[in-house]
Amino acid sequence: MTQFLQHSNNANDPDWWRGAVIYQIYPRSYQDSNGDGIGDLQGIVARLPYIADLGVDAIWLSPFFKSPMKDFGYDVSDYCDVDPMFGTVNDFKILLEKAHDSGLRVVIDQVLSHTSDVHPWFAESRQNKTNPKADWYVWADAKDDGTPPNNWLSIFGGSAWQWDTGREQYYLHNFLTSQPDLNFHNADMQAALFDAMKFWLDLGVDGFRLDTANFYVHDKQLRNNPPKGRPVTDDGSAPSSNPYAWQYHVHDKSQPENVVFVQKLRTFLNQYPGIMTVGELGADDSVGAMIEYTEGGDKLNMTYTFKLLGTDNSATFIHDAIHEFESRAKDGCWPSWPLSNHDVARLASRWCAGDEALKTYAAMQLSMRGSPCVYQGDELGLPEAELTFEELQDPYGITMWPAFKGRDGCRTPMPWEMSALNAAFSTAKPWLPVASTHGELAVDQQSGADSLLNHYRTCLQQRKLLLPLIKGSMDVLDAHKQVFAFVRSFEGASLLCVFNLSDTPATYHLPNGVAVKELADFPQSNLTLVAGQKDLDLAPWQSVVAWV
Template structure:
C-alpha cells in the first residue's frame, strides 16, 4: 500500500508527556482523568509544545498503573470514556496539538481475556499467545532471566503446570511475538486508535517484543558500577548482559510491520522506548532506513551525570552511530527521579540556572525534545512515606530504592488550594498520591505571574526555538573538548547556530573558534546574559549562549 503523506511534524517537534493519573482531576475522586487533561490543553499549547504523549488510560486492573492492559480498545472508567477521549483529541487538534498515546505491546495484564484463555489449558486456541515453558527437571525455571521488578522472570502456573515469562510484575505476562496471530491482534489494536484520530504512539519497551526462542541463559555481567548505583546495588537485573531476553533480531521485522501500518495514516509517528545494554546503538538500529521507528529514546539524559564531558561523549557517539537516526531527548519521565533532584548535588534541588541550561541543551540537540509534566516548573522529586507508596517496584525494593512515585505526584496548579489545584471539583477525596509540600512554591499560577520564573523561561525558549530552523532541523557537529564547556554547531540551509554551555558551577572564559568569529550573540532564548569580548565568551556558572549570524 502507498504511504500516506507525512508533514514530519514530529521531526524536531516538542512533545509534552502527560501522566493522566496525576495531571488534573475533573470529578474530585482523587485521580486525574481525560476531562481534566482536556481542560488543561490550553496550558500545553501556550507552553509552545507541538504535541502531547498520554501515558496509558486503557482498561486495566492498575497493578502497574495502566502498563498492565486488560482491554487495548477501551478507556478505563477511572479516566472516562471513549467519548471523552474523542473530545480530548478534537480539542487538542483545534489548538494545533498532536496526540500520541502510550501503546504497551510487549505484555498485557493477567486479567486480559487472551491470557485467561491461554492459561486455561495446553491446547486452547490461544495456548501459544504467551511465553510458556516447562520447568527444569529439578522444578526450577527454564533459565536465568530476571524480572526488572525483582526476582525471576518466570512465574509458575498451576493450571498448565508450566512457567510463564514476565519481564515486569507477575501480573504482566509477556506476549509471544513469535506467533503471527499475536502480531496481527496487536496491530489491530494499534489501528483502532489510528481510526479514532491519534497522531502517533509512544511504544513502551519497544525492544522487548521478542525473546530468544531457544531460551538460552543470559551471560553474567557482575555487579555494575553505573549511572544509577542506588538501583544497581539492590536490583540484580543489571547484573546480567541481556543478550537473549530482549533486543532480538526478529524485532526489526515487527517494527517494519508497525511502520507500514502507520504509513497508511497521514502525518503519524512513533517513538520507541529503548532499555538496552547499549541504548544508543539500539536507537540507531531501530530508527535507520525510514522503515521502522520514526524516533526512539534511551536513558542517556536520564541519569545523574550532567557534566560537559558526559554530554559530549553521548552526543558524539550518537552522531557517529546514528547519523541518519532521529532521537527523542527527555530530561525526566514517569520512570525516573525528576531532573531537579537528580542534578542536585549539595542541595535538595539543582540550581535554577542549571535547570535553564538543561532545557537549553535539550531544545538545541538534534532530535525531538520531550518535556515531562512539571519539568517546566522545576519540580523536585517528592519524598513519599512508605505507607503512601503505590508503586510495586518501590514497595519491593524499599528502602534502598523508593520506586517511581516521587516523580508521579499530582501536578501543582494553584498555590492557594489544599491540593494545589489538582482537583477542579469540590471533594474530600484524597489524591491517589500525596501532594508534595515542596511543590507549593512552584505552582503554575504563581509562575505565570512571575516573569523571571522557569515556566516563563520555557515558554520563551520554545517560542524562540521555532524561529531558528537550524535548531529544529539542522545537522549537529560537536566542537573540541573543554573540561567545563559543551559546544556544538547546528546548520540548516545557510543558517548557523553555535550552542555553548558551561556545565560547571564555576565561571569560565571560552574562546570562540576562528571559523565562528563573525557570529554574534543571538537574543531571544532567555538564557542569562553573557559577554562576548575579543572572540571570547565570559560564561557564568551554569551559563550558556547561542551565537548566530547578525
C-alpha cells in the same frame, strides 16, 4: 459512532514530528475533574489552554486503557477501551478534537510487549496447551529440578518466570508477575495488536510512544544471559541495587527479530499519513539501539534511551553521549533526548539542580538535535517528592525499599495553585499526596518574567523561529570538563550553542572554523560578543546561542 479525522496537516506535513517538542502527561496526576482524587481525560481537556500556551507541539499520554492498575495502566486488560477511572472513549474523542483545535498533536502510549494477567487473551492462553491462544504468550517447561527455564530476571525483582499450576509451565514476565509477556513469534498475536492500534488510528491519534520497544521478541532457545557484575553507578534503566542491572541482556530482549517486527509495524502504520512513533529502548548498547531502530526510514521515527536519565550530569558525560550518537548515526536516525519521565527521579533532584541550572538544562535540551520530551512539572522545576513507605503505591518501590524508593516521587499530582486545596489538582484526597515542596512552585506562583515556567515558554516560542534548532544537523564541538558545545546547521544558516554546565566560571575556546557573528534571539544570560571572537568567558550556568 462519530469518528474524528486525523490532524488536518498530517498528510501535508508527514514529518511534523521531526523537531517537534512533546509534552508528556501522566493522566493520573495531571488534573482530576470529578473529585475522586485521580486525574482523568476531562481534566486534561480543561488544562489544554495551559499546554498550548506553553508552546509545545504534541502531548504524549501515558496509558489510560482499561486495566487492573497493578502497574498503573502499563498492565492493559483491554487495548480498545478507556478505563472508567479516566473516563470514556467519548471523553478521549473530545480530548483529541480539542487538542487538534489547539494546534496540538496527540500521541498515546502503546504497551505491546505484555498485557495484564486478566486480559482475555491470557485467560484463554493459560487454560491448556492446545487452545487457540496457547502460544500467544511465552510459556516454557521447568528444568528437571523444577526451577525456571533460565536465569532471566524481572526488572521489578526476582525471576522473570512465574509458575502456572494450570498449564504446569512457567510464563515469562519481564515486569510484574501480573504482566505476562506476549509471544511475538506468533503472527496471529501480532495481527491482533495491529487491530488494537487501528482502533485508535481510526479515531485520529497522531502517533504512538512504544513502551519497552526492544522487549517484544525473546530468544527462542531461552539461553542464559551472561553475567555483568554489579554496576558502579545507576544508568537510569535500573538502580545498581537491583540484580537486573547485573546481567548483559543479550537474550531476553533486543533480538534481531525484534527489528523485523518493528519494520512490519512501520509498514502497517504507513497506511495512515503522518503517524509518529517514538520507541523506549532499554539496552546495554543504548546508542547502538537508537541507531538500529531508526536507520533507513523503515522502522521507528525516533527513539530514546535512559542515557540522560541517570545520575551523571557532567558536561563530559553529556558531551560523550551526544557525540557518540551523532558520530554513529546513519540516514534516517532521529533521536529524542528526554531529561525526565515517569520512571526516574525528577530532574531537579536527580541532577541536584537549582533554578539557574534548570534554565540551562532546558535551553540545552531544546537546542539539541531531535524531538525533546518534556515531562509534566519539569517546566515548574518540581523536585522529587519524598514519600513514606506507607504512602507508596508503586509495586517496584515497595519491593525494592529502602535502597530504591520506586517511581512515586516523580508521579505526584501537578500543582496548579499554591493556596488551593491539594494545589487545585483535586477536591478529594489525591491518589498520591501533593508534595509539600511543590506548592511554592505551582503554576500560579510562576507568573514572573524570570520564572522557570516563563523561561520554558520563551525558549519554546523562540525555538520555532530558529529553524536550525528544529530541523538542523548537529556538529558536537570539542569536549570540555565544564562546557557542552555544538553547532546546529540548516539550509546555510548555523547556530552555535554553548552551555556552561557548572556552578563556576568557564572559558571555552572555539575550534577552527567556528567564529561568532551575533547573538540569536533565544533565552540566555547577558553576554557581550565581539564578532569573530574565539574565547567565550562564561558565568556559572551561562547559555550562549549565537549565529556563526
